[in-house]
Amino acid sequence: MRRSPKRDHPVTFRQRRDAAHVFVERPPLSGSGTDATREDDADQPLPGGAMKKLIRSLQALNGKGRKVTKRAGGRFLIAPAPNLRLDFLLPATGTAPAEDAPPLVISYGTRDGEYDLYAERLRQSCSGEGIASDIDTIPPCGRANACLFKPSFIKFKLLTHNRPVVWVDADAVLTGPIDLPGGGWDVGTLDNSRHAETNPKAALCIAFRPTLGALRFLETWEHLCSEPWLKPGLDHARFNDTRAILVNTYSEIDLTAALSGKLVRDLGKKKEARV
Incomplete structure (x- = not known):
C-alpha cells in the first residue's frame, strides 16, 4: 500500500x-x-x-452506509447528524419499548466546591425516593458555559441510556417519586413561576423520551446554546425559543400537576421555592 x-x-x-x-x-x-x-x-x-x-x-x-447500533436486544437510538435520518431497531420480542422504561434523573454540577456538593445532595435525594439517577460533575467554568452546556449533556445521556430522562438542576432536590404520564409525548415541561411572561416554561426540570421528536428538539436547543452571540439569555430563554421554533413539530406534555410538591428548586438560597 x-x-x-x-x-x-x-x-x-x-x-x-x-x-x-x-x-x-x-x-x-x-x-x-x-x-x-x-x-x-x-x-x-x-x-x-x-x-x-x-x-x-x-x-x-450524507447517508452512505448509515450505522445502527444494537444494545441488549432493545431499541437503541444512535447520535444523529443534522443531515442524517435517525435509525431505530425494533425491540426484541417480549421486551418493553424504550419509551416506556422507568425515568432516570440526570444532572451535573461544576467541580467548584459548591455545585458539586449540590449535585451530590440531589443524588442522595433521588436515592432516598428510590429514583434511579446519573449525576455527574464537570470542570469548573463560568455560569454561562455551565448553563449553555445543558442540552448537549441531556442529549448525550438520552442516547446513552435509551430511556426517558428527567433533567433536574443540581441545586434542586426531589421530595417525592416521579411518575411520568403515559402516551406518545416527546418533551415534558413545567410552568415557570418566575418571569413567566418571557419564559413560560422553566428549564430547571424537563423530561425527554427517546424519540425522534425529542432528539430534534435537543439538537435545535443545542444549536441555539452553542451560538451565545445570537441573543441575550442562557438556557432558559433558549429553551423557550426552541419551543417557539419547533411548534407543531413535536409533542409536549405539561408535568406541572405530576410533579407538584415533589421538587424544591434553589434549596438553601433566597429564591428557594417548592414546585
Whole structure:
C-alpha cells in the first residue's frame, strides 16, 4: 500500500454540518510573522489527497452506509447528524419499548466546591425516593458555559441510556417519586413561576423520551446554546425559543400537576421555592 508523504504542517478539518461549506484550518508556516500570512495560507487550495479524503468524509455524512447500533436486544437510538435520518431497531420480542422504561434523573454540577456538593445532595435525594439517577460533575467554568452546556449533556445521556430522562438542576432536590404520564409525548415541561411572561416554561426540570421528536428538539436547543452571540439569555430563554421554533413539530406534555410538591428548586438560597 502506497503511503502519502509526510507533511511538516498537516491539515486539519473542522466541519460545520449546519452550514453549506467546510472550514479548513492550517498551522502557521514557519517563519510567518503576520496574521495576514496565515490567512493567505489558509485560503490556498487543498492538496489532492486531502481533498479526496474530505469528499469521502462528506459522502459518509450524507447517508452512505448509515450505522445502527444494537444494545441488549432493545431499541437503541444512535447520535444523529443534522443531515442524517435517525435509525431505530425494533425491540426484541417480549421486551418493553424504550419509551416506556422507568425515568432516570440526570444532572451535573461544576467541580467548584459548591455545585458539586449540590449535585451530590440531589443524588442522595433521588436515592432516598428510590429514583434511579446519573449525576455527574464537570470542570469548573463560568455560569454561562455551565448553563449553555445543558442540552448537549441531556442529549448525550438520552442516547446513552435509551430511556426517558428527567433533567433536574443540581441545586434542586426531589421530595417525592416521579411518575411520568403515559402516551406518545416527546418533551415534558413545567410552568415557570418566575418571569413567566418571557419564559413560560422553566428549564430547571424537563423530561425527554427517546424519540425522534425529542432528539430534534435537543439538537435545535443545542444549536441555539452553542451560538451565545445570537441573543441575550442562557438556557432558559433558549429553551423557550426552541419551543417557539419547533411548534407543531413535536409533542409536549405539561408535568406541572405530576410533579407538584415533589421538587424544591434553589434549596438553601433566597429564591428557594417548592414546585
